[in-house]
Amino acid sequence: MYSLVHHGRRFVELRKCCSLRVSVQNASAFSNSFSSATATDVRIRDGRKGNNFTVSYLVDSLGLSKKLAESISRKVRSEGKANPDSVLSLFRSYGFTDSQISSIITDYPLLLTADAEKSLGPKFKFLQSRGASSSELTEIVSTVPKILAKKEGKSISRYYDLVKEIIEADKSSKFQKLSLSLPQGSKQEHKIRNISALRELGMPQKLLFSLLVSGGGFVCGKEKFEESIKKVVEMGFDPTTAKFVEALRVIQGFSDKVIEEKVNACKRLGFVVEDAWTVFKKWPSLMKNSEKKIENSIETFIGLGFTRDEFAIIVKRYPICIGLSAESVKKKTEFLVKKMNWPLKNVVSTPAVLGLSMEKRIVPRCNVIRELMSKGLLGDRGRELQLPPMQYVLNMTNQLFLERYVMKHDDKELVAELMSIFTNGQVS
Incomplete structure (x- = not known):
C-alpha cells in the first residue's frame, strides 16, 4: 500500500505544480453566493399553532436563494410536527453564526x-460531553x-473524530494514522x-466528507479496496477530483470480466478499444x-442524420450524450438544425450543446439571434x-451574450424588445 500511496502523492504534487489547488473553503463561498437573493412574501405554515415560517425569513436572515428557500419550506410543510x-x-444557542447556519441548511435542508429537543439537542450535548469545544463543534x-x-x-462519535482529525491534519499539513477502536x-x-x-x-475534504456520510459504498474489505485504488490510479485518474471517485465506484462494482465484456460490447458497436477507454476516463459512468x-x-443519432463515425466523434467529445434521452437529443x-x-456538423464539433437547457439557454438565445437576423442586424459592416457560429452563441456566459447581442445597440426600444425576448424565452 505504501508504494501506491507514494504514487498517488507524487501524482498530486505534479498536479499542484500545474496550479491545481486542493482546498475546502467551498462551504462559505457557496453560502455567500446566495447573499444577493431577493425576498418574497410567500408564507408557509409550519404545522404549529399560530407560527408562520416564511420563505422571506430564509432569504433575508440566512441568505438563501428564493428557489432553495421555497424548496425547504415545502419540505418543512410536509412534516406536520416540524418546528x-x-x-x-x-443552532444559535450553540454559537453557530447565520453564515454557518445558511451553509448547513443549504447542504442539509x-x-x-428535525426535532430540536429530542433529536438534535442530545447529539450536541453528547459531543460536548466528549470534550468537543464550541469552536470545534460549530466548525x-x-x-x-x-x-x-x-x-x-x-456512531456519531466515530464520524466526528474522523472529521476532526482530517480538518486538523489539513491545517497542520500533516496526517497521522487514524486510530479508532472499531469492531473488526x-x-x-x-x-x-x-x-x-x-x-x-491526497483526496480533499470536500470529497472525503461526502463519502463519509453517504449511505453506502466504500465498505468492502481492505484487499479489494486497495486493488481497486491501484487500478484507478494506474488509469491516470487524479485522486483530487470527483472523477476519481466515480471511476472507483465503477471499478469496485464490476469484476475484470464484466468490464472486459463491456469494452467488447463497445467494440461491436463500432468503437475501437482505445476510444472506449478514452470515453471512460472522461465519463466513468459509461x-x-x-x-x-x-x-x-446510436439509433437515435443516426435517425437524425449523423453517421456512425460522427456518432463516435460526438461520444469521444461528449460521452454524457449516451445518457441523454432520445427525446431530448431529437428536440435539441x-x-x-431545422429552425x-x-x-x-456544428453539433458534431460542439456536442456539449446537447447537454444545455432548452428552456434556460438554447431557446432564449436563439430567439434573440433570430430576431436580429430578421432585422438585418447581424454581421460586420459591409458584409453579408x-x-x-453555434458554439459561439451558446457557450458564452449570459452576461457576455447580453453585452454582445443585446446591450450594444444604441436604440433603447430595440434593447428593451430584445431583453423581453431573452427573458421570456418562449419557443416560437
Whole structure:
C-alpha cells in the first residue's frame, strides 16, 4: 500500500505544480453566493399553532436563494410536527453564526424538519460531553452537516473524530494514522479505513466528507479496496477530483470480466478499444450503461442524420450524450438544425450543446439571434448577413451574450424588445 500511496502523492504534487489547488473553503463561498437573493412574501405554515415560517425569513436572515428557500419550506410543510424556528434557535444557542447556519441548511435542508429537543439537542450535548469545544463543534457540523444524521453514541462519535482529525491534519499539513477502536470487519471499520486510505492519497475534504456520510459504498474489505485504488490510479485518474471517485465506484462494482465484456460490447458497436477507454476516463459512468442503451443512442443519432463515425466523434467529445434521452437529443438537434439552420456538423464539433437547457439557454438565445437576423442586424459592416457560429452563441456566459447581442445597440426600444425576448424565452 505504501508504494501506491507514494504514487498517488507524487501524482498530486505534479498536479499542484500545474496550479491545481486542493482546498475546502467551498462551504462559505457557496453560502455567500446566495447573499444577493431577493425576498418574497410567500408564507408557509409550519404545522404549529399560530407560527408562520416564511420563505422571506430564509432569504433575508440566512441568505438563501428564493428557489432553495421555497424548496425547504415545502419540505418543512410536509412534516406536520416540524418546528424550524426551534432548530434555528438551537443552532444559535450553540454559537453557530447565520453564515454557518445558511451553509448547513443549504447542504442539509431536512435538518429544519428535525426535532430540536429530542433529536438534535442530545447529539450536541453528547459531543460536548466528549470534550468537543464550541469552536470545534460549530466548525465540524458546518463542514459536514449530515454528521447529525448519525445515531447518537458511538456512531456519531466515530464520524466526528474522523472529521476532526482530517480538518486538523489539513491545517497542520500533516496526517497521522487514524486510530479508532472499531469492531473488526464491521461496515464502519471498512468505510473509515478505506476513506483514510483515500485521504493519504491526497483526496480533499470536500470529497472525503461526502463519502463519509453517504449511505453506502466504500465498505468492502481492505484487499479489494486497495486493488481497486491501484487500478484507478494506474488509469491516470487524479485522486483530487470527483472523477476519481466515480471511476472507483465503477471499478469496485464490476469484476475484470464484466468490464472486459463491456469494452467488447463497445467494440461491436463500432468503437475501437482505445476510444472506449478514452470515453471512460472522461465519463466513468459509461460502464454502467448496457449494450442496449448504447445501441439505442446510436439509433437515435443516426435517425437524425449523423453517421456512425460522427456518432463516435460526438461520444469521444461528449460521452454524457449516451445518457441523454432520445427525446431530448431529437428536440435539441431539430431545433438547432431545422429552425436555426446551423449545419449538422456544428453539433458534431460542439456536442456539449446537447447537454444545455432548452428552456434556460438554447431557446432564449436563439430567439434573440433570430430576431436580429430578421432585422438585418447581424454581421460586420459591409458584409453579408451571417448566422454566428453555434458554439459561439451558446457557450458564452449570459452576461457576455447580453453585452454582445443585446446591450450594444444604441436604440433603447430595440434593447428593451430584445431583453423581453431573452427573458421570456418562449419557443416560437
